[in-house]
Amino acid sequence: MLIVLPLIGTLLCFLLPRQVKALGLMTALAIAASAVALLWQLLQQGAMRYSVGGWGAPLGIDLYADGLSLLMLLITATVGLAISIYANAAFKLDKLVHFWPLWLLLWTALNALFLSADLFNLYVSLELLGLSAVALVALAGGSAALGAAMRYLLVSLLGSMLYLLGLALLYHSFASVDIAILAQRMESTPAVWAAMALMTVGLLLKTALFPLHFWLPPAHANAPAAVSALLSALVVKGSFYILLRLWLEVFPLSHAAPGQLLGLLGAAAILWGGVQALRQTRLKMLIAYSTVSQLGYLFIAFPLATTMAWKGAMYLLLSHALAKSAMFLAAGNLLLFGGHDRITQLDRVAQRLPLTLAAFALAGVSIIGLPISGGFIGKWLLLTAAMQSGEWGWAVVMILGSLLAAAYIFKVIGYAFTQAEVTHEACEVSKTMGATAFVLALAAIVLGLIAPWLLALMDIAEPFAMSSAALNAGAAA
Amino acid sequence: MTLLQWAFDGLLGITLIWLAWRTLASADLFKAIVLFIAFGLLMSLAWVRLNAPDIALAEAAIGAGLTGALLLVALARLNVVAAQTGDIESNTKQISAPEDSARTTAVVGQGVSNKHNLFQYFLVLMLSAVAAGLAYAVLSLPSEAPGLSRDVAENLNVSGVSNPVTAVLLNFRGYDTLLEMAVLLLALLGVWSLNRLPEQYESSPGLVLDMLSRLLVPLLLLVAGYLLWVGSRAPGGAFQAGSVLAAAGVLLLLAGWRPAARFLGWPLRFALIIGLAVFVSVALLMMLPGGQLLQLPPAFAGALILLIETAATLSIGVTLAALFYGSRPRSEQIPPHHTGSGGENE
Amino acid sequence: MNNAYLYALTGIVLFTLGLYALIIYSHLLRKILAINIMASGVFLQLVALSTRARPLLDAVPHAMVITGIVVAVSATALALALMLRLRDASGSAELIEESTE
């Protein structure tokens, strides 16, 4: 249902362009409702496997839902709903006519991606995701946005090609593209190693891990605010999710060296992204580099590879999705308000747009990882995991990253309170747009308060168990 | 395997590589595209050699034909803009993109800076290593592997069709195809959302092209119908038929034909989405009697597949032709503050 | 022994050639061509290796490639439209290294 609903919405929006606002919103609500329904089902029965067409793997395609995919779907529904409301307020009708079908297709792709247990199906979903994201970036118009979209498109296609080549090797090694079956048949052959390298690099390109992040800041910064929020919060997470699935289930994780490499790149991303963010003069560029930095954290879990580390990364991912979308929406409001997003010229917006700035600040709290926020729980789990493994290096990097985050966020907030030298006419920003940003930011904080419940959800079908077991076996041997 | 076959395969492989290289390295973009089309045609020869006639058809029609047409029309539009914006100085050499020649010679030719050169050597070295690694990985695979052929063969009789490729595309892995139709629609949505493309360059179709299209279009329609119908038993199917349909559309568009404005409102939209719509409805209907999503009961599977394929063919054909046309047709544009206009609801 | 490996290796060479051109050339039309050649290489490898199932026919990779071809043409169409639009907006069909302000 989760996949078909947005598709139907797309078709309706395409067929009846005048009613897009209402139709789109209805679809969004329906998707959110069915995500909750899935939550209910999973709570009752545990992990679910569903064979499309009734064939079952390896011949057919299986869908699979466990705690991991459930959380991704829920976060997508939450952020998606908020962005839908925001977009309806922010775009004019002539843009909305294009926005809604594209966005619903993107939503289709995300839901399909989080539910699929079939690698080739994931490839098609990835293409759907990438192309719709590119089209959405290009919606902004202007040469900067178009250039960014083009770069994004090429990178995305390159990533897909690498992924597909890896997939071909896997299929020809094991005669299946189903994740569960591959996991059973897995063995360590040259073809598997090549496939692992190809698919990992392809997905890293799409996830924008340092040093493959070059395309991300321009694309995220030049897109319309609602789209930037989508990209940073959800789209990059899509390819990360596949990567996580692959490393957790398909590829034997007891090989430590590649994991270490990913961790090192993640650490570099944290620092590099943080420093770059601090250097930016435009608000949206700053937020985009902050995404590069925050994505780095997710990869710290790979060398640690304990259940706690995975959960920490997952938690961070969720809270980042909420906080970063709130931040981009807030930045969009500021941009609309002042007509620019130069940080040094944020002219007393604190007084004039209190709700938006509050949203930005709250989101900042979560990004930095201050206590009670969702970001805090995630970082805490990761830190603890690092210390338990006795790997202090990772912990130091994480703390440095947080300090950098604090620096760049306070820089923005500081300018927001002071009067700029150049005063300017302010444009009206609708209440809805401030409120949605604020609600998202608030949700990022609330995420910290409901931690036990969420962590329990993650345990449905124990998606992280396998890797830890593999690691323990490795340690015992 | 006879020696002759080996020689043929070897020659074909080398020619493919050579053509690919010439495509990518030739200084003239027009030449590059023509070479790319030739490359596509040889690819379909390779598909035939690999016992994959379905792909050969798809490659010849979509990979070489339509992609080539898309590339050529894009190049023509690039040059129209070049002529309009006035940087004609290097455009005297007929159809080569002006800004390209300078850069390519800088890369290929003599004027390469040392640093650039070093990077290139490094890249060649790296990529050779990658290729060698991949080749090793491929060669390490066992020389015989049934893949999923047995599963496909066992279930073929309940799939409703007897062409295994169609069975996989529309029954076993129909869900992939569903999403793929969405990708196709998405591409059109994306192209349309970019909207302000350069003006269609006006070509004078001429008598011969006009005659040709009059002769060929009915024939193409016939071929499309045949491919669709035969797809259940022999090579063919919705994608091949759809692209032949699109070829007819492209020919008509080239000959200067434009659909009447009243067809451009919702009839066009309807044609564009009907494939996906029918697919989704069938998928959902199958859940009613308690089946799984997209579970086609063997008794009706053949008919249902034909239904889906027919709708899909129409949509694919129209979508591809619309992609070729590029910008959103005129009468479609909805003025932002003027919601009551257009042929939307009449 | 059959021609599976021959075509699979051809596919790999095509893939690498395309990758090289994608990185080296700056004109977008060329980059789009390069991506298409890469895709052909991947498809060739995917199907060539499936002929190892002879005398049976493994139709699954065939279907995958047909899906892939359609996806590729969609991506190409979008890329070309984007290129034209970019050319319109910036006057160049190449990607310019953007300065960080």
Added chain:
Amino acid sequence: MSMTEFLTLLLLIAGAFFYIAGTVGLLRFPDIYSRLHALTKADNLGLGLIIVGLALQADSLTVIFKLILIWLLVLLASASVAHMVARSAQQKGIKPWTR
């Protein structure tokens, strides 16, 4: 070797010869018009010979019909395309080659 097989072989070889002649012409002739001439005329004849050669081997009338259809279509396409290429060359002001 039976008579038909021998005839097929002969026709195929003759067809291939015309193809080669056409290709040589395409590569060696001095200007676009004479190249078109070499390409379309020689290749059409070559294709015709090959089609006849193959038709001798066909099992049924349908196959022969399809083969002839192929030939007709190629004739139509190559004639039209040659015309269009030549016309656009003329419109661009390319003069025919004279010694």
